[in-house]
Amino acid sequence: MLPRPFEYVSAQSVGEAISFLARYGRDAKLLAGGQSLIPLMKLRLAAPKVVVDINRVAGLGGIQDDRGGWVIGALTRHREMERATAIQKEFPILGDTAVTLADPLVRNQGTVGGALAHADPASDWGTTFLALGAQLELQGPKGPRRVLIDSFFRDAFLTVLAPNEILTKIHLAHPGPRSGSAYSKLKRKTGDFATAATGVALTLNEQGGVSGARIALAAAGPTPIRAPKAEQALMGDRPDVAAAAQAAARAARPPKDLRGGTDYKTAMVEVHTYRAIERALERARGRKR
Ligand SMILES: Cc1cc2nc3c(=O)[nH]c(=O)nc-3n(C[C@H](O)[C@H](O)[C@H](O)COP(=O)(O)OP(=O)(O)OC[C@H]3O[C@@H](n4cnc5c(N)ncnc54)[C@H](O)[C@@H]3O)c2cc1C
Known part of the structure; x- marks a missing residue:
């Protein structure tokens, strides 16, 4: 099936994406890897009037070893997680998860942030980051806030993200020895x-x-x-x-x-x-x- 007609906009920054969300409210949906949103739109289970593409937003991807711990950008693809050997040395669970998630085609496109925001009850990243006690950084018109993943999921396909908020980063503290x-x-x-x-x-x-x-x-x-x-x-x-x-x-x-x-x-x-x-x-x- 084809999706219902929608308007497409491409955000160049987190601020611009948030202003699109603020302008269009519940009529808008963010587009990351599209591996959950596009099938839902084709099945007409989702029919946003405006799709806000965040793939060109600089600084939303990548995996960095910050002094306080690791920071994973929301736009990091599943495939990048599969190949990220440095972070896997501290958290081998990330490699276990990445290789079993979906299939190579989906892993090339799908993003960690999209998987968390989509909040499927069977989400592999949702489960792994819950086991790791990750902190999630959400950004809205009032600036960033951090939420412990334990209080992020509210119900099936429902999170604490407000309609005008973006999940920007996942934070993991360095694990101790042993x-x-x-x-x-x-x-x-x-x-x-x-x-x-x-x-x-x-x-x-x-x-x-x-x-x-x-x-x-x-x-x-x-x-x-x-x-x-x-x-x-x-x-x-x-x-x-x-x-x-x-x-x-x-x-x-x-x-x-x-x-x-x-x-x-x-x-x-x-x-x-x-x-x-x-x-x-x-x-x-x-x-x-
Ligand atoms: C064939 C197939 C098999 C799959 N198998 C598995 C599997 O085994 N395990 C598993 O866990 N998943 C699986 N998935 C889902 C896959 O992991 C998706 O990539 C993921 O659920 C959504 O990520 P995305 O980047 O594609 O998000 P999109 O489809 O672009 O977006 C999904 C939702 O999240 C919102 N969103 C996206 N990014 C953000 C953000 N940064 N901030 C706030 N909201 C955001 C969107 O508005 C949308 O509502 C599968 C998908 C397919 C098509």
Whole structure:
């Protein structure tokens, strides 16, 4: 199907994009990689009167190691994340996520910021950045504000972004020593969203016990969700990986759909949480995998 007729404008700066949004309000939609917006427009599930292209906005892309941590521009393509070996040394979960997201064609175009703003319940980046406790920088007419990703997603396909705001940057603090992270995803075929997926980020103390853990699940609720009881089960001198994986499965509320029934998906949450924790532990212990 063809989209409904729309006006196209191209913003050259974040300020200009915000003024377009302020002028057209809810009639306007930002266009980043177009990998979610264009299919929705073709299906006529979205019919913006004005499309504001942000692809020519300077300074909205790129991955930088700032003194305080890493800064990922919202317009960074999935493919760039796949190739970003420097940041993956500190956060190997980013490489795990990038290679499993969609397919190479989508990864060439789609952006990290677009994926977060789109807020699919099965969003791979949403789940991974939730596990990492990322801070998101949003900019509107009143200037920038930062939001912890835990309070960014409000519901399926709904975030705290105001209609006149742009997601500009994702901030990640440098992880401490003995930190590890991993993402494990089950999908039916290349190019598919997760049937079940888990992101894990953890830190060990000097004795090898777990001193910090964040576990996030994709496709297990209306938004990517954390599994606090699974995190608790992992903490302490002897991390109980099986108990943590079982607790994650209990936290999951996966909907029955074409990818499987609730019982099957819940069982897969347990399997993939177990795998992600094991890999994150190995990485934290310095045994690369
Ligand atoms: C075949 C296919 C398979 C896919 N598989 C997966 C998958 O396995 N896992 C997964 O997580 N995703 C998957 N996706 C989605 C893909 O990751 C998209 O790239 C992503 O969801 C949207 O990013 P985009 O840059 O293309 O955004 P767009 O489509 O351009 O925009 C999406 C929405 O976000 C808004 N937006 C974009 N950028 C910003 C910004 N900076 N600030 C505020 N709002 C913004 C737009 O207005 C729009 O509402 C798939 C898509 C396709 C087509």
